[in-house]
Amino acid sequence: MSVIETRGLSRTFESRVRPRGFAASLKSLVKPERRVVNAVRGIDLEVERGEVLAFLGPNGAGKSTTIKMLTGILHPSGGTARVLGLDPARDRMKLAMGIGTVFGQKSQLWYHLPASDSFRLLGAVYELDDATLARRTAELVERFALAPYLETPVRKLSLGERVRCEIAASLLHKPEILFLDEPTIGLDVVAKREVRVLLDELRREDGVTIFLTSHDIGDIEKVCKRAVIIHHGTVVVDESMKELKHRALRRKRVGVKWAGPADSSLPGLEPIKRTEDAAKYDVDTTKHRLEDVISALAARGELVDLTVEDEPLEDIIAAIFASRSEEEAHVAAGARL
Amino acid sequence: MRFASTFRFLGRAFAVNVKAVLEYRVNFFLQVFGMMLNNAAFAVFWKVLIDRTGGVGGYGFTDIMFVWAVSSTSFGLAHVVAGNIRSISRMVREGELDVYLLQPRDVWLNVVCSRTVVSAWGDFAYGFIVLALMPGVGLGRWLVFLAIIPAAALVFAAAFSAAETLAFWLGDSQGISGALQEFLLSFSLYPETIFEPGMRWIFYTLVPSAFVAYVPLAAWRSLDWGAVGVVWAAALAWLIITRALFRAGLKRYESGNKMGARI
Ligand SMILES: Nc1ncnc2c1ncn2[C@@H]1O[C@H](COP(=O)(O)OP(=O)(O)O)[C@@H](O)[C@H]1O
Ligand SMILES: [Mg+2]
Numbered sequence: 001m002s003v004i005e006t007r008g009l010s011r012t013f014e015s016r017v018r019p020r021g022f023a024a025s026l027k028s029l030v031k032p033e034r035r036v037v038n039a040v041r042g043i044d045l046e047v048e049r050g051e052v053l054a055f056l057g058p059n060g061a062g063k064s065t066t067i068k069m070l071t072g073i074l075h076p077s078g079g080t081a082r083v084l085g086l087d088p089a090r091d092r093m094k095l096a097m098g099i100g101t102v103f104g105q106k107s108q109l110w111y112h113l114p115a116s117d118s119f120r121l122l123g124a125v126y127e128l129d130d131a132t133l134a135r136r137t138a139e140l141v142e143r144f145a146l147a148p149y150l151e152t153p154v155r156k157l158s159l160g161e162r163v164r165c166e167i168a169a170s171l172l173h174k175p176e177i178l179f180l181d182e183p184t185i186g187l188d189v190v191a192k193r194e195v196r197v198l199l200d201e202l203r204r205e206d207g208v209t210i211f212l213t214s215h216d217i218g219d220i221e222k223v224c225k226r227a228v229i230i231h232h233g234t235v236v237v238d239e240s241m242k243e244l245k246h247r248a249l250r251r252k253r254v255g256v257k258w259a260g261p262a263d264s265s266l267p268g269l270e271p272i273k274r275t276e277d278a279a280k281y282d283v284d285t286t287k288h289r290l291e292d293v294i295s296a297l298a299a300r301g302e303l304v305d306l307t308v309e310d311e312p313l314e315d316i317i318a319a320i321f322a323s324r325s326e327e328e329a330h331v332a333a334g335a336r337l
Numbered sequence: 338m339r340f341a342s343t344f345r346f347l348g349r350a351f352a353v354n355v356k357a358v359l360e361y362r363v364n365f366f367l368q369v370f371g372m373m374l375n376n377a378a379f380a381v382f383w384k385v386l387i388d389r390t391g392g393v394g395g396y397g398f399t400d401i402m403f404v405w406a407v408s409s410t411s412f413g414l415a416h417v418v419a420g421n422i423r424s425i426s427r428m429v430r431e432g433e434l435d436v437y438l439l440q441p442r443d444v445w446l447n448v449v450c451s452r453t454v455v456s457a458w459g460d461f462a463y464g465f466i467v468l469a470l471m472p473g474v475g476l477g478r479w480l481v482f483l484a485i486i487p488a489a490a491l492v493f494a495a496a497f498s499a500a501e502t503l504a505f506w507l508g509d510s511q512g513i514s515g516a517l518q519e520f521l522l523s524f525s526l527y528p529e530t531i532f533e534p535g536m537r538w539i540f541y542t543l544v545p546s547a548f549v550a551y552v553p554l555a556a557w558r559s560l561d562w563g564a565v566g567v568v569w570a571a572a573l574a575w576l577i578i579t580r581a582l583f584r585a586g587l588k589r590y591e592s593g594n595k596m597g598a599r600i
Contacts, residue, residue, distance in 0.1 A: 013591060064594060068435070068592050071438075071439055072438060072439070073434075073435050073438045073439065073590070073592055074590065074591070074592055075588050075590075092438065093441045093442070094441070096439060096440055096441035097441050099439075101439050103435065105594065105595075106433075106435055106436060107436075108436045108439070110353060110357055112357050112360045113353065113356060113357055113360070117353055117356060118353075120349060120353075121349050121350060121353045123349075124342075124345050124346040124348075124349040124350075125346055125440050125441065125442055125447075126440075126441065127342050127441075153360070
């Protein structure tokens with residue numbers, strides 16, 4: 001059964017363009033110039049119960065706007081959405097009981113108070129009686145290892161600790177779907193992994209449906225089974241994480257810095273950027289083993305820095321578009337014969 | 338059931354608000370006493386004025402003091418319980434309603450009741466002190482006062498909220514609600530009779546000074562419980578209008594991506 005279903009879901013924003021200069025200001029008083037942003041244009045999506053979906057896209061692709069329409073924050077300007085069988089804009093309150101939401105950039109915890117106070121308030125918000133609230137809090141504190149932070153004002157927590165409290169807070173009422181909008185934004189590698197592990201546990205043990213956005217594939221590839229990539233407000237890829245990884249994540253960007261000048265050319269692999277003591281490579285891992293590349297680089301001189309990054313999402317999308325238009329060209333050419 | 342649950346929620350919210358401001362205890366007490374001192378200074382001013390002139394527009398000193406007590410305590414109560422009534426415009430503009438829209442609660446109630454304004458505690462206490470110090474206030478008068486306070490507070494809360502809610506259409510309406518506060522408070526402090534009869538209708542509609550000052554005074558002078566009922570009726574009317582306005586505005590809410598925390 002699908003718990004999320006959208007048809008042609010769209011949202012536009014109208015913003016007034018700031019006039020430049022005196023004459024333009026006068027003109028804008030009479031007839032303000034407006035700019036229309038099509039943030040989300042016609043998204044069709046179906047998510048089954050228990051699925052873990054990565055909703056990916058570069059900044060400004062429309063991820064947050066989509067989540068806000070699915071959770072009842074924004075009214076769509078076109079199309080329809082059903083979440084748990086409800087229309088989010090019309091049945092907001094009812095829906096709120098069944099979903100949990102975490103925005104990496106917006107906190108639902110009281111900044112000056114310990115998380116335990118926010119939990120108690122949320123208990124009343126979600127109509128949990130005191131016994132249930134105490135039991136749920138104890139469970140989440142245990143699972144998220146929150147005991148050391150629970151009584152510390154949120155403002156004094158590290159970002160990683162805070163995000164864990166945020167996720168725990170969103171689960172107090174046992175939601176069926178958990179929406180997370182860039183939950184790992186700004187986290188260091190260790191904290192990111194902690195969030196990943198927690199989400200994976202939620203999926204396995206509680207069967208919670210997870211809808212997670214990110215602008216970074218590598219971040220969540222291990223948690224999510226399905227990947228939807230959106231770009232300029234439309235879905236460009238909807239496939240299993242495995243397929244996407246096979247297709248996209250085989251390229252890594254390796255950056256290196258040596259203690260002194262070093263020879264940066266490797267057999268069969270030219271750097272895309274180089275200086276005397278540093279270089280950057282695009283490594284196709286189906287052609288070169290990452291391990292080999294790194295040991296070859298280490299052999300060229302003393303390493304002071306080494307980074308391995310996934311290809312930026314924009315580049316992956318561009319590659320997907322390129323391969324598609326190539327395919328289409330083939331199909332078109334084939335049709336002509 | 339739903340009613341009881343709403344009260345439990347509002348009670349918890351209030352407790353959390355108080356705890357949050359008491360995190361900075363010294364600041365809390367400084368602001369509260371500062372506000373009371375400020376109000377007391379005005380009382381002295383009026384006392385001097387009325388002793389010299391023998392009354393303004395038919396008001397004696399105790400009338401003035403009662404009007405002060407009612408408007409100050411109800412204004413205070415509105416900001417103590419619903420401290421965000423003057424923040425709606427900013428919250429709309431900066432996309433801060435998201436958190437409230439995600440919760441299974443009435444959004445307006447949830448938004449306005451999620452803060453308490455510290456200095457308003459001083460305003461709230463002020464009316465009680467004035468009445469306690471005033472000679473010859475019997476039980477009947479106290480009851481009238483107590484019955485009017487929540488209704489007048491609702492009038493303040495609903496009127497300020499309505500002005501702030503215009504931000505959904507105008508983008509920013511802090512100027513309007515600021516002006517409303519200025520008019521509402523300054524009209525409340527003077528007798529209705531010093532204003533032109535042609536403009537008095539305003540006090541019963543757009544700038545509802547009548548319901549936080551003139552009608553309460555009538556109720557107090559002659560222990561008129563009908564007048565108390567009028568204040569309650571006005572409060573409910575304002576509440577209905579404000580909530581309809583807010584609900585219409587929410588459809589236009591655009592959220593936004595600004596970072597935010599609940600402070
Ligand atoms: N409240 C708003 N007003 C105007 N434009 C907006 C608003 N919210 C989002 N947008 C625009 O819509 C587009 C999609 O934004 P968003 O959904 O936040 O993207 P993402 O979350 O994928 O980074 C962007 O171009 C953004 O500038
Ligand atoms: Mg976003």
